[in-house]
Amino acid sequence: MNKILLIIRREYMTRVKKRIFLVTTLLAPLSIAVITLLPAYLSTHGKQEEKIALYDESGIFSSKMENRDHLTFGHINTANVPYDSLKKNYTASGFSGILRIPADFSISQPLSIEYFSTDQLGLMTQGGIENQMNEVLRKERLRAANISPEVMEQLNVPVKIIQADLSQSTAQTSTILAYVMGFMIYIVMITYGMMVMQGVMEEKKNRIAEVITSSVKPFQLMMGKIVGIALVGLTQFLIWIVLSGAVISLLKGLYGGDMNDMQQMQGMNAPQQDLPFIAGFLTDLDKLPLALLAFGFVFFFLGGYLLYASIFAAIGAASGEEGDQSLTFIATAPIIISILIMVSVLNQPNSRLAVITSLIPFCSPIIMVGRLPFGPPAWQIILSGVLLIAGFVFTVWVAGKIYRTGILMYGKKITFREMMKWVRY
Amino acid sequence: MSFLILDKVVKNFATTRAVDEVSFEVKPQTIFGMLGPNGAGKTTTIRIITTILTADSGSVLFNGQPLTELHAEEMGYMPEERGLYKKMKVWEQLVYLAQLKGMSGRDAKRSVFEWMEKFNIKDWWNKRVEELSKGMSQKVQFIATVIHRPKLIILDEPFSGLDPINSNLIKEEIEALRKNGATIIFSTHRMEQVEEICENIILINKGKVILNGGVSAIRHQFKQNEFSIRYEGRAPQLPADRFPVVRTENQEMIVKIEDHFSSIDLMRELVNQEVEVKSYNEILPTLNEIFITQVEGKSHE
Structure with missing residues (x-):
């Protein structure tokens, strides 16, 4: 068997067999799923039923408040029940509070409504009540101004902006996707880069490097480690892709199969949050060029990983037993800067900053991936890809030189300048 | 015909000449002592022989041929600072290292268990290296060095950290390997071991060979x-x-x-x-x- 394959296999197997690999692989998407699904679930299932006594002395609201969203109204006959006695027994009747509209309430000055309860009125509940009352009041005011319900209906047709250039997608979904993919590359590049660095440092510290390099070339050892760890990352991605596929179909099941219904609902009550939002996200997702995104993601991950992992390997070889913070910073700084630029680039995915930074090999793995859902011109994607390949070939070459010298150098603190000297050996 | 011949080997690092025209010959099936204080250039010389480093000038002949990286498989090297993957199981590690030296997986496995039996550490085959005592991991390291039946074995301080019983065991194994055809280079500071084991020695200081010859000849030379x-x-x-x-x-x-x-x-x-x-x-x-x-x-x- 080829020796570099042996090294790749060892690097891969020792990591995949560890319990921590299974734990992180399963926990990471689980926590993401919990974070996204929990609010949606709670907004539909988690609310407590609230029954409110409507004590309407003005008679404006009494028959017009509807029961919706876990909120029901009990209409109290103000002629039979005095307000003071209701205040004493409302809990016994199963109400959580009393909404009192005084007799002198006027639709032009709706100020004197009070809510009586020992419990604090929830923000959502209060909003729900206010929305309904406003609707009722608006209708009353229109009627007072002699405008018929038909005219009102016509006045209410909302405008809808359709972005023609983004025919495949909507900006919101693209942004979310860009964030998720950009941050995933960021996290994975740093964690796997560090893993490479740790591995190199361990080999140097254990002096096993000396045993191994008497069998294989240092470059083989370095590349074996980098590729082996890349395969660990790809394995993790594969598991995640399968899992997220499962989660998406689970979501589709949860929020109803018919996506067209969802869209209609979204059009109907636009601000009504989570349920149509997730449905909309899912329908948009179907419209995006998912194959291109997946390919771009894997390509830029691999390119960026190779580029940074080789730098991390060189740093691991050059640093002493405890590692070297300032040398490590050489590798982490551009990654961190890239993610910061990406966040601002997402607002203007075709700005000059976006185009330039998505071509630079040190930033493109994060920034070009962030731009991908917005459909950047093909020439930019291809140029960025070619430059990235050239970039990692260069860093792997430089890192190989530094690694070769550093891995066998003990007991000496290495400066960046010395490291650069090794390149010329 | 000598098994290993170094002729005026030179290796420079940034500012220092670590190996300065070092020449010596090692006869086949002998135990050759390489002596010298710390920083004398022993490790660099060994790294040139093991093809980890290449010499700036001079030549190395291995078994009559100019030394190339292909010869690395015919050598076993045990560095002074021992190196093993701490988290790896003993047998997996030995099989891995043997495979890197060009052995087939099956061959390596059989050989690993033979050696572990010989060294009385068979019960530890499935333990991680970090669980072993120092003496035991020394044995594992020794097995890793010789498992692929190298023609040239280079041992840097092979007895450090070993108790007398295990020291003897290793000493006997070195002698057995020599009898079976291996040539051995033995680097150490412990002179009494050199006198006991080695036929020929060199003494290196500051990159230069300052003594070269048979042990008794040298002792007579300086009487x-x-x-x-x-x-x-x-x-x-x-x-x-x-x-x-x-x-x-x-x-x-x-x-x-x-x-x-x-x-x-x-x-x-x-x-x-x-x-x-x-x-x-x-x-x-x-x-x-x-x-x-x-x-x-x-x-x-």
């Missing part, structure tokens, strides 16, 4: 012409111009024989004085003494 005389009864009265006394203690006298005189002259003198001699020995300097005088002498220059 001070001193003799030890053990006697009973009356002490000899020796003429100070010919046989100055170095020291006397407990019926033993150390005497130096000046130039132009020989051991026969001294014995004749003793017989003439009717001294009751119990033993009469030439005192050869130990390698340790030679090592110290040579290294110190050179550094005073």
